[in-house]
Amino acid sequence: MRIWHHLEPALPRFHAGEPLRAGLGALIGISLCVGLAYASATHGQASFYLVAPLGATAVLLFCVPNSPLAQPWSAVVGNISAALVALVAVWYIPGPMAIGIAVGAAITAMMFLRALHPPGGAVALLTALNPEAALAAGPWFALVPLGVATVALVLCATVYNRLTGRKYPFRLPKEEPAHAPRLGLSTDQLGELLERYNQSTNLGVADLGRLLAAAEAEAAQHRFDGTSCADVMTRDLITVGPKTSLKEAAQLLRKHRIKSLPVVEAGSTLRGVILQADLLGLIAAQDRPLARKQQARQTVADVMHSANRAVPHDLPVGVLLNRLAEEGSDVIPVVKARQLVGILTRTDIMRLLLQGADERAAA
Known part of the structure; x- marks a missing residue:
C-alpha cells in the first residue's frame, strides 16, 4: 500500500474551470506563434518557425504563472541561453557526446543566470539532436525563432492571465508593507526560509508570504474556539x-x-x-x-x-x-x-x- 501511495497523483485537484482557463490560454498563445510563423513564411522569412519546447513553455506560463520558473526573465533568458550553449556544444563537440553535454551545460548556464526554465533543457536537447538547422542559422537561432516566439508567448500570457484573474508577471513589491501579516517575517527572512529548505525554484517568496498570511489568519480564527x-x-x-x-x-x-x-x-x-x-x-x-x-x-x-x-x-x-x-x-x-x-x-x-x-x- 505504501508503494501505491507514492504512485498516486501528487497534484491536488484543480479548481473548477482552471484546466479550461489554462488550456484556452495555451491555445491562444501557441496559435499566436503559429500566426507569426505563417506570416513570416508568407513574406519570405523562413527563419521563423516553431520549436517543440515552446509547448512546455506554454504549460508554465498559463498553468502556473506564479511560479519563479514561469516569469519573463526565466522564460526568455532561459530559452535563449540554453539554445546558445547547445549551439556551442554541437559546434565544438561532434558525435553523440554533444547531446548530454549540451543539456547539462544549458542547465548550468540557466542556473548561473537565475533563469532556470525547464523547457530550456528541451531546447538544448532538440538542438543537439537536430543540429543542422540551428548550425545553419548560427547564433541567430537563439533569437529567431526561439527568442521572438518566447517573447510572444510571454506577452500573450501577460494579457491573458490578467484578464482571467491571474497576476503575471508576479513579483514582490520593492517596498515591504508596513504590517505584513506573515507571522512577523520580512521578505528577506522568507527568502532565507526557502533557501534553507531548498525550495526557491519551486515556490516564490510572494506565494510563501500569501500562504503564511492565510494560515495565520485561519489559525487566529480558531485559536480561541470561535470566541467572538x-x-x-x-x-x-x-x-x-x-x-x-x-x-x-x-x-x-x-x-x-x-x-x-x-x-x-x-x-x-x-x-x-x-x-x-x-x-x-x-x-x-x-x-x-x-x-x-x-x-x-x-x-x-x-x-x-x-x-x-x-x-x-x-x-x-x-x-x-x-x-x-x-x-x-x-x-x-x-x-x-x-x-x-x-x-x-x-x-x-x-x-x-x-x-x-x-x-x-x-x-
Missing part, C-alpha cells in the same frame, strides 16, 4: 457626545480611571473615540495663553479619532491579535449595525489569553 469580540468585550461603557467639552471629558476619564471614551450620537451611533493621551497633549500646552483660550472652545469632536477602527461584534477575537500587537491600538470599539455595543482593550485580550493558562502549562 462580543464574548469578551467590555459592555458597561462611559460615553460622551461630539459636543462634550474637553474639560468634561477629562473629568470623566479621571473619575472612572479609564483611558478612553467612545463618542456617540443619539441612538448609540458611534462617531469616534477620544483617548487619555489626546487630552494629555492639550494639558501640556496650557502654559500658553492662546492655547488655553482655544482649549476652552474645543469639544470632543475636535480631537477624537475616527470610528474606522471599529470591528463587528461577531468578528473572531483571534483576528485582532495582530492589530493590537502591530498597530499599537489601545482600544477598539465593537459595533453591531453601526451601533456601539462595547469596546475591546488590551486588558480584555490579556484576560482571554490567561484563561486556562495553568491547564495548558500542566498539559
Whole structure:
C-alpha cells in the first residue's frame, strides 16, 4: 500500500474551470506563434518557425504563472541561453557526446543566470539532436525563432492571465508593507526560509508570504474556539457626545480611571473615540495663553479619532491579535449595525489569553 501511495497523483485537484482557463490560454498563445510563423513564411522569412519546447513553455506560463520558473526573465533568458550553449556544444563537440553535454551545460548556464526554465533543457536537447538547422542559422537561432516566439508567448500570457484573474508577471513589491501579516517575517527572512529548505525554484517568496498570511489568519480564527469580540468585550461603557467639552471629558476619564471614551450620537451611533493621551497633549500646552483660550472652545469632536477602527461584534477575537500587537491600538470599539455595543482593550485580550493558562502549562 505504501508503494501505491507514492504512485498516486501528487497534484491536488484543480479548481473548477482552471484546466479550461489554462488550456484556452495555451491555445491562444501557441496559435499566436503559429500566426507569426505563417506570416513570416508568407513574406519570405523562413527563419521563423516553431520549436517543440515552446509547448512546455506554454504549460508554465498559463498553468502556473506564479511560479519563479514561469516569469519573463526565466522564460526568455532561459530559452535563449540554453539554445546558445547547445549551439556551442554541437559546434565544438561532434558525435553523440554533444547531446548530454549540451543539456547539462544549458542547465548550468540557466542556473548561473537565475533563469532556470525547464523547457530550456528541451531546447538544448532538440538542438543537439537536430543540429543542422540551428548550425545553419548560427547564433541567430537563439533569437529567431526561439527568442521572438518566447517573447510572444510571454506577452500573450501577460494579457491573458490578467484578464482571467491571474497576476503575471508576479513579483514582490520593492517596498515591504508596513504590517505584513506573515507571522512577523520580512521578505528577506522568507527568502532565507526557502533557501534553507531548498525550495526557491519551486515556490516564490510572494506565494510563501500569501500562504503564511492565510494560515495565520485561519489559525487566529480558531485559536480561541470561535470566541467572538462580543464574548469578551467590555459592555458597561462611559460615553460622551461630539459636543462634550474637553474639560468634561477629562473629568470623566479621571473619575472612572479609564483611558478612553467612545463618542456617540443619539441612538448609540458611534462617531469616534477620544483617548487619555489626546487630552494629555492639550494639558501640556496650557502654559500658553492662546492655547488655553482655544482649549476652552474645543469639544470632543475636535480631537477624537475616527470610528474606522471599529470591528463587528461577531468578528473572531483571534483576528485582532495582530492589530493590537502591530498597530499599537489601545482600544477598539465593537459595533453591531453601526451601533456601539462595547469596546475591546488590551486588558480584555490579556484576560482571554490567561484563561486556562495553568491547564495548558500542566498539559
